[in-house]
Amino acid sequence: xxxxxxxxxxxMINEVLAVxxxxxxxxxxxxxxxxxxxxxxxxxxxxxxxxxxxxxxxGCAYAGAKGVVWGPIRDMVHVSHGxxxxxxxxxxxxxxxxxxxxxxxxxxxQFTSDFQEKDIVYGGDKKLxxxxxxxxxxxxxxxxxxxxxxxxxxxxxxxxxxxxxxxSKEMGIPVIPCNCEGFRGVSQSLGHHISNDTIRDYIIETxxxxxxxxxxxxALIGDYNIGGDVWSAKPLLEEIGLNVKAVWTGDGELEKIAxxxxxxxxxxxxxxxxxxxCKVMEEKFGIPWxxxxxxxxxKIRESLRSIGALFDxxxxxxxxxxxxxYDPIMQGIIDQYKPRLDGKKVMLLVxxxxxxxxxxxxxxxxxxxxxxxxxxxHTDDYDxxxxxxxxxxxxxxxPSEYEFEKFADALRPDLIGSxxxxxxxxxxxxxxxxxxxxxxxxGPYHGYKGFEIFARxxxxxxxxxxxxxxxxxx
Ligand code: ICE
Numbered sequence: 283x284x285x286x287x288x289x290x291x292x293x294m295i296n297e298v299l300a301v302x303x304x305x306x307x308x309x310x311x312x313x314x315x316x317x318x319x320x321x322x323x324x325x326x327x328x329x330x331x332x333x334x335x336x337x338x339x340x341g342c343a344y345a346g347a348k349g350v351v352w353g354p355i356r357d358m359v360h361v362s363h364g365x366x367x368x369x370x371x372x373x374x375x376x377x378x379x380x381x382x383x384x385x386x387x388x389x390x391x392q393f394t395s396d397f398q399e400k401d402i403v404y405g406g407d408k409k410l411x412x413x414x415x416x417x418x419x420x421x422x423x424x425x426x427x428x429x430x431x432x433x434x435x436x437x438x439x440x441x442x443x444x445x446x447x448x449x450s451k452e453m454g455i456p457v458i459p460c461n462c463e464g465f466r467g468v469s470q471s472l473g474h475h476i477s478n479d480t481i482r483d484y485i486i487e488t489x490x491x492x493x494x495x496x497x498x499x500x501a502l503i504g505d506y507n508i509g510g511d512v513w514s515a516k517p518l519l520e521e522i523g524l525n526v527k528a529v530w531t532g533d534g535e536l537e538k539i540a541x542x543x544x545x546x547x548x549x550x551x552x553x554x555x556x557x558x559x560c561k562v563m564e565e566k567f568g569i570p571w572x573x574x575x576x577x578x579x580x581k582i583r584e585s586l587r588s589i590g591a592l593f594d595x596x597x598x599x600x601x602x603x604x605x606x607x608y609d610p611i612m613q614g615i616i617d618q619y620k621p622r623l624d625g626k627k628v629m630l631l632v633x634x635x636x637x638x639x640x641x642x643x644x645x646x647x648x649x650x651x652x653x654x655x656x657x658x659x660h661t662d663d664y665d666x667x668x669x670x671x672x673x674x675x676x677x678x679x680x681p682s683e684y685e686f687e688k689f690a691d692a693l694r695p696d697l698i699g700s701x702x703x704x705x706x707x708x709x710x711x712x713x714x715x716x717x718x719x720x721x722x723x724x725g726p727y728h729g730y731k732g733f734e735i736f737a738r739x740x741x742x743x744x745x746x747x748x749x750x751x752x753x754x755x756x
Contacts, residue, residue, distance in 0.1 A: 508719075712754025
């Protein structure tokens with residue numbers, strides 16, 4: 283990219299690090315680097331404990347379990363087990379949309395055991411048991427109940443596993459304990475892993491699909507239906523002739539998830555949060571898995587062809603038909619928005635997938651990614667990031683708010699895509715912003731349907747006349 287070299291990026295990093303005390307500097311330095319595009323491997327260290335005292339954007343294991351993996355399963359009751367706060371503040375904010383009738387066939391409601399002092403002192407097992415029975419009685423059509431531990435449950439040593447086991451037997455529905463106390467691990471990432479393990483131990487192989495098997499049976503893994511993403515991605519996979527038998531876990535159904543051991547292929551969008559179960563299903567049931575990217579027409583085209591290559595000529599012909607159908611529509615969108623966005627620079631900081639997966643969609647609109655990083659990615663994510671980002675651009679792992687602001691000040695992007703904690707800081711700096719977790723109350727962004735909305739939203743943010751009225755302090 284123009285004006286960005288390995289030297290300039292490293293100088294920028296050193297300037298930011300210079301304000302830290304020596305110990306913190308030593309800890310943070312390996313997490314900031316200049317991308318080596320050709321290497322195909324990570325230029326930073328990751329998945330390490332946040333340096334105490336710096337402002338991190340990370341969440342916790344409970345967030346990864348309740349908010350990410352379990353919450354989107356629509357036909358279960360999900361219990362936030364512990365004090366009310368974690369449940370309350372994790373309720374609905376991720377925008378994982380669901381179909382069905384609330385309280386009857388879907389349960390996008392807040393259930394909490396609402397721990398009080400006496401539960402901390404005397405234990406909350408009895409209360410949990412009562413709650414499970416009440417939930418079953420009030421919501422008889424729920425297919426199961428998940429019990430998601432908050433920190434205090436682990437700290438006082440409650441045994442939710444045995445409560446769940448007896449309740450499940452006596453009530454006749456799956457009650458799944460998930461020991462995802464927020465203090466476990468270094469970020470929400472361990473919450474994903476623990477939840478994957480729980481699906482492995484309690485759910486998979488407990489059901490069969492109702493319909494007969496076909497060679498085109500697949501599962502859509504790691505799409506959480508944020509702003510309706512699944513409702514764009516699933517029809518597209520169906521349009522090329524695949525049978526999407528289960529979705530993990532966006533607008534998900536427990537019994538279909540439980541029967542996923544019968545599919546022929548797992549297609550995984552969010553690698554970070556669900557690679558664990560793909561690997562389990564490969565080892566245990568011989569089901570291959572394949573990564574794809576449904577952000578922006580270039581990546582969609584590549585992905586559809588790579589998916590087609592795993593099937594026969596019928597599917598491959600369908601893929602070409604679908605591409606030929608949507609390419610002109612996508613070109614129309616690009617013709618409309620690219621002149622308004624060409625050459626604009628974007629910086630990203632999101633969780634574990636989008637900082638690499640959305641780059642192509644910005645590039646389809648003529649934009650350039652001048653910096654990207656993750657809250658909780660691991661080395662295998664950074665390996666996958668290297669070829670997606672322009673050479674020598676800055677990569678940041680679990681950056682502090684200070685680091686992110688300083689990089690933005692130095693690089694002067696035309697757009698930042700990150701989370702709600704970042705949004706108002708950057709808008710006050712006069713920088714256009716999109717909230718790239720919840721799609722900023724918009725979406726879907728996946729698939730062809732999503733790109734049209736994405737392009738409109740990016741244009742709306744970058745070219746809003748509002749920015750002429752904001753006096754930036756920088
Ligand atoms: Fe995967 Mo916010 Fe989803 Fe990713 Fe994951 Fe989280 Fe969502 Fe973000 C998620 S599952 S909740 S695509 S935890 S937007 S890694 S941080 S980039």
